[in-house]
Structures are given as structure tokens and as C-alpha cells.
Amino acid sequence: MTTTLPVATTASPRAAAPLKHRSAVRDVVTMTRRETRRSLRSVDGLITAFALPVLIMIVFVVIFGGAISGSTDGDYIDYVVPGVLVMCLGMNSASAAIGVSQDMTTGTIDRFKTLPIFGPSALWGHVIASVVRNLASAVVVVLAAVALGFRPDAGIAGWLGFLGLAVLAVLTFTWISATLGLVMSVEAAQSVTMIFLFLPYLSSGFVPVETMPTWLHGFSENQPFTPVIESVRGLLMDTPDAGTLLAACAWLAGFLAASILAGSVTYRRRTAR
Amino acid sequence: MNDPLIEVRGLHKSYGRHPVLRGVDLDVRRGEIFALLGPNGAGKTTCVNILTTLVRPDGGTAAIAGADVVRQPGAVRRSIALTGQYASVDEFQTGEENLVMMADLAHLPRRAVRRRAAELLERFDLADAARRRVSTYSGGMRRRLDLAISLVADPEVLVLDEPTTGLDPASRTQLWEVVRSLAADGTTILLTTQYLEEADQLADTIAVLADGRIAARGTASELKALVDDDRVRVTFDDTDGLTTARERSFAGIAGLTEAESDDKQLTLTLPTSTPVHTIREILARAERDGLDIAAVSVVKPTLDDVFLALTHRPASPATSDRDRQEARR
Numbered sequence: 006m007t008t009t010l011p012v013a014t015t016a017s018p019r020a021a022a023p024l025k026h027r028s029a030v031r032d033v034v035t036m037t038r039r040e041t042r043r044s045l046r047s048v049d050g051l052i053t054a055f056a057l058p059v060l061i062m063i064v065f066v067v068i069f070g071g072a073i074s075g076s077t078d079g080d081y082i083d084y085v086v087p088g089v090l091v092m093c094l095g096m097n098s099a100s101a102a103i104g105v106s107q108d109m110t111t112g113t114i115d116r117f118k119t120l121p122i123f124g125p126s127a128l129w130g131h132v133i134a135s136v137v138r139n140l141a142s143a144v145v146v147v148l149a150a151v152a153l154g155f156r157p158d159a160g161i162a163g164w165l166g167f168l169g170l171a172v173l174a175v176l177t178f179t180w181i182s183a184t185l186g187l188v189m190s191v192e193a194a195q196s197v198t199m200i201f202l203f204l205p206y207l208s209s210g211f212v213p214v215e216t217m218p219t220w221l222h223g224f225s226e227n228q229p230f231t232p233v234i235e236s237v238r239g240l241l242m243d244t245p246d247a248g249t250l251l252a253a254c255a256w257l258a259g260f261l262a263a264s265i266l267a268g269s270v271t272y273r274r275r276t277a278r
Numbered sequence: 279m280n281d282p283l284i285e286v287r288g289l290h291k292s293y294g295r296h297p298v299l300r301g302v303d304l305d306v307r308r309g310e311i312f313a314l315l316g317p318n319g320a321g322k323t324t325c326v327n328i329l330t331t332l333v334r335p336d337g338g339t340a341a342i343a344g345a346d347v348v349r350q351p352g353a354v355r356r357s358i359a360l361t362g363q364y365a366s367v368d369e370f371q372t373g374e375e376n377l378v379m380m381a382d383l384a385h386l387p388r389r390a391v392r393r394r395a396a397e398l399l400e401r402f403d404l405a406d407a408a409r410r411r412v413s414t415y416s417g418g419m420r421r422r423l424d425l426a427i428s429l430v431a432d433p434e435v436l437v438l439d440e441p442t443t444g445l446d447p448a449s450r451t452q453l454w455e456v457v458r459s460l461a462a463d464g465t466t467i468l469l470t471t472q473y474l475e476e477a478d479q480l481a482d483t484i485a486v487l488a489d490g491r492i493a494a495r496g497t498a499s500e501l502k503a504l505v506d507d508d509r510v511r512v513t514f515d516d517t518d519g520l521t522t523a524r525e526r527s528f529a530g531i532a533g534l535t536e537a538e539s540d541d542k543q544l545t546l547t548l549p550t551s552t553p554v555h556t557i558r559e560i561l562a563r564a565e566r567d568g569l570d571i572a573a574v575s576v577v578k579p580t581l582d583d584v585f586l587a588l589t590h591r592p593a594s595p596a597t598s599d600r601d602r603q604e605a606r607r
Binding site: 028031032035038039042043046047111112113115116117118119120121122276 | 327330331332333352355356358359360362363364365366368370371375379382383384385411427
């Protein structure tokens with residue numbers, strides 16, 4: 006009476022259809038344009054991308070700086086700018102969670118999935134737009150830092166290294182956020198920003214780990230933000246450490262691979278809520 | 279005309295231990311408007327999600343234009359377009375940008391993209407609002423843009439999931455006109471609705487989905503013929519009159535045992551195959567007992583009656599399929 010479908014077919018269904026790489030690229034470009042528009046036209050997004058990181062830096066350097074460094078000779082700014090930079094890359098990437106979650110709620114992602122397009126191009130659009138937005142934001146933060154007295158010692162190689170690490174970090178942070186956005190309500194997705202706001206505080210980004218309570222040392226020394234921020238500091242101050250850089254890249258690449266996998270699978274399975 | 283464009287056989291789907299579809303069969307002919315009518319939670323959205331390749335069925339088959347939704351999703355996606363329950367248009371883009379984006383995603387030749395967008399804006403009466411952001415659009419305008427977006431790639435089959443939910447009566451009528459004109463141009467339309475009037479107004483064929491099965495199918499008049507009795511409705515001035523009539527005065531009138539008594543509306547509705555006879559009897563009894571009657575009317579069967587008879591529960595627009603899905607998670 007009822008015919009049962011084979012649950013898994015051996016040949017991938019899409020392998021039969023000719024998937025042209027050019028159209029996949031066009032899909033991702035279209036989605037990137039969409040996300041860029043969303044960022045540029047949202048007051049919230051612009052504030053998070055440009056005003057907030059600069060304000061946070063001013064708070065740390067001008068207001069807390071004197072007390073934290075125990076003096077006002079200006080060294081603390083060189084210590085804290087890498088922490089602020091990584092924190093702002095994280096917070097900026099987190100807005101992907103809100104965007105994806107909105108698209109899930111409104112059925113927009115469902116509609117994309119009924120189109121004969123390259124599967125997760127909507128997620129890649131978020132990720133690429135996020136890289137562009139973050140690099141723009143990082144430039145503003147660095148310029149503001151220099152204006153406040155930040156004096157990096159990096160040469161060309163150091164800056165290129167920083168650029169590479171920043172792109173890797175943004176890819177990872179955005180994929181994590183986009184994946185969370187697929188399963189979270191819009192309200193819950195707002196809180197993804199908090200992860201990227203608070204975890205850096207518990208690293209060596211703002212104060213040295215040794216000054217924290219001993220029970221926190223284990224976490225702070227071994228959590229991913231510590232090697233990432235230490236690496237940025239090393240690259241910008243021209244004191245890079247291969248081990249730290251390796252640890253940072255391993256953490257980021259691991260999270261990136263895991264979240265691309267989880268995100269792509271979830272994208273295919275979830276329908277609108 | 280001979281082969282159905284959409285062919286569904288024995289479709290099963292459960293979420294956890296909750297069965298949503300338990301053997302759905304559908305045949306939709308090319309060029310027709312087919313309405314899937316059902317109360318909330320009947321499985322309409324699940325059907326739509328399977329047909330549009332969003333959800334895999336647990337059992338059974340579904341094919342659109344000969345392409346199986348599980349094995350050939352790419353081919354299915356090339357022939358369908360979905361308009362979901364809420365207008366899935368980007369608020370932060372203008373109407374034109376939304377259309378251009380979808381035309382790009384439909385892989386239209388680059389030169390054709392803007393022309394197609396302009397054509398659709400014109401056709402859906404949105405040309406004046408083309409350069410305004412969608413956040414400034416009314417509900418009706420969003421729905422029209424939503425439909426225009428679905429038509430970018432000129433789909434063979436348009437799937438509309440509760441297209442008029444949340445629209446005011448004027449926008450609803452306008453949308454019906456658009457759907458009719460699409461069908462007249464040869465697009466096959468599968469729509470789901472919980473509004474009987476909508477199915478009655480639009481559809482060539484109606485299938486009633488209840489508890490995961492097709493309870494009945496046919497044209498609106500065929501379905502109405504399933505409930506063959508007329509009914510006589512008596513309205514009273516007060517509850518006392520209603521009670522007296524129900525308990526004493528009307529005793530023995532054919533149909534009283536199956537009558538529906540409504541204490542709020544103060545009505546007593548009796549099914550009958552001979553309405554004139556029943557009315558004469560009612561008036562005679564009222565005269566005899568000095569009972570005041572406000573009105574007597576003959577009620578022809580409506581799709582509501584079919585719906586009630588088939589599903590044994592009232593159609594209430596209080597909760598949507600979506601709420602139900604939400605509750606499951």
C-alpha cells in the first residue's frame with residue numbers, strides 16, 4: 006500500500022545535476038551583497054562595528070588604564086590594544102547570529118533552500134561580509150589606538166601576519182555565530198555577543214593572568230582567547246612566539262572546521278520556526 | 279492534462295512519536311488551483327515542506343513534474359517556487375533590490391535581471407514603491423512583493439502556504455485576483471488554507487486534510503454535496519424560550535435529537551430534508567404554546583459543515599501550524 010523510500014541513496018542527488026562553479030560563486034556574491042547591505046543599513050550594526058570598539062578602548066586606556074598599570078606612563082595601551090582588537094572582532098562577528106536567526110524566523114532561509122542554488126551560500130554570504138566589515142572596523146580601531154598613543158613595533162611581515170590571523174579569527178567567530186543563529190531565537194542570538202565580550206576578559210588580553218585569582222589560572226591560561234590575543238600582541242609588538250602562534254591557529258582552525266561542518270548540516274536539516 | 283503534475287502517494291511523516299502525516303495521496307493537474315484545506319495542526323505545512331524539498335518524508339513518494347522530491351531535489355527546485363506563511367522579504371532592501379537578488383539567485387542572464395525585476399514590479403503594482411525599503415511597505419504590499427519574488431524564475435508550480443493569513447479583507451481579495459490571473463496564465467498553484475471561503479473562492483479542486491489524512495477531495499460543490507441536509511435555524515428572544523422549545527414545545531419534531539443548541543446566539547438548528555414541513559411544524563407548536571420566536575431561517579450547507587463533519591472539530595484561527603511546531607521543539 007505504501008512504498009517506503011530508501012533512507013539514504015548511494016549517489017548524492019545533486020551530483021546528478023550539473024553544479025556549475027560559476028553559479029556557486031555568483032550565489033555567494035549575491036548573498037554577500039545582501040549581508041553587506043544589511044550591515045550598512047542597520048544603525049545597531051554600524052555602532053557595534055565602529056563606535057563600540059573605540060569606546061571600549063577609550064574606557065580601558067583612558068579610564069581604567071591608570072589604575073590597571075599602576076602608572077600613567079602609557080605602556081598599558083600597548084598591552085591592551087591587542088585584547089580590544091580581538092574582542093571587537095568577536096563582537097562584530099557575533100551579529101551574524103542575529104542575522105541568521107532572523108532569516109530562520111521569517112522563512113527566508115526556507116525560501117533560499119527551495120531554490121536551485123549552491124546550498125549554504127546564505128551562510129557564506131554572512132561570513133564573507135563579516136570579514137570585510139571586521140577588517141574595516143579593525144582599521145578604525147588601530148587608527149584610534151594610534152591616536153591615543155599606541156605605538157606598534159611591527160614591520161610589514163608583522164602586519165601581514167596580523168592580517169592573516171585576523172581573517173582566520175573572523176572566519177571562525179562568524180561561522181560559530183552563524184551556526185548558533187540557526188538554532189537560536191532572535192532574542193537568544195543577541196546574547197552570542199556576550200560570549201565574545203566576556204571570554205576575552207578571562208584571558209591575558211586585559212590584565213596578566215598572574216594577577217587573577219589562582220582558581221582562574223587554569224582556565225585563563227588554556228582558553229583559546231589567550232593564545233589568540235598573545236599572538237596578536239606578539240605580531241604587533243614584533244615579539245612573535247612560534248608556539249603561541251601555532252596554538253592560536255590550531256584553536257581557530259579546529260573551531261572553524263567544526264562549525265562549518267555543524268553549520269552546513271544544521272542548515273540542511275532545520276526548517277523555519 | 280492526463281498525467282498529474284504533482285503526484286503524492288502514501289506520504290508519512292512523524293516528529294518524534296507524534297505522527298503528522300499518515301498516508302497522504304494527492305494528484306494535482308497541470309494548470310489547476312489546488313487547495314489543501316485543513317484545521318491547524320492537520321499537517322498542511324509539513325506537506326508543503328516535503329513537496330518543496332525542505333523536509334524528507336519518512337515514507338511514501340512525492341514527485342513534481344516527474345522529479346522525485348527526495349532523489350531529484352535539484353530538478354524539483356527548478357520547477358517550483360514557495361511563498362511561505364510570512365512574507366519572506368528583506369526589510370532592509372528595497373523592493374527592487376529584493377527582486378534583483380532573487381533574479382540573481384535564479385541565475386537569470388545578467389542582462390535580463392533588471393528587466394525581469396521591472397516587469398514584475400509593474401505587474402504587481404509596486405513600480406512606485408520600487409526604490410523604497412520594504413520596511414515602509416504595508417502588509418498587502420509585502421505579500422505582493424513576496425509573490426513577485428516567487429515568480430522571478432517563472433516556476434511551473436507555485437506553492438502558497440496560507441497566503442492570506444494576517445491580511446485585511448481588501449488585500450485578501452486583491453491577492454485572490456492575482457492568484458487567479460497566475461492560474462489563467464498557466465501556472466499550477468498548490469495553496470494551503472484554513473479559510474473555507476478561500477478554498478471555495480479560488481480552488482478547482484479541494485482536498486481536506488484532517489489528522490494527517492485526506493478526509494475528502496473534490497470540487498467545492500462536490501464537497502458540499504457530502505452534507506446533503508438543509509437545516510432550519512430558529513432564533514429566540516431569550517434563554518427561557520430556547521429551553522422551553524428544546525425541552526417541551528418542539529418534542530417529537532424530526533431532527534430535534536440532532537439539533538444544535540447555541541445558548542449565546544439563542545438559536546436552535548435542526549437538520550432536515552424537508553425544511554418547509556419543519557418550519558410549518560415549528561410555527562404551529564410555537565402558536566400552540568404561546569412561545570415567542572424572533573426569526574426562522576433555512577441554512578444551506580456550507581463548506582464549514584463539510585469541514586465540521588469531516589474533522590469533528592471547529593476551525594479556529596487561534597493557533598497556527600507554526601505554533602504547533604514551536605511547541606514540539
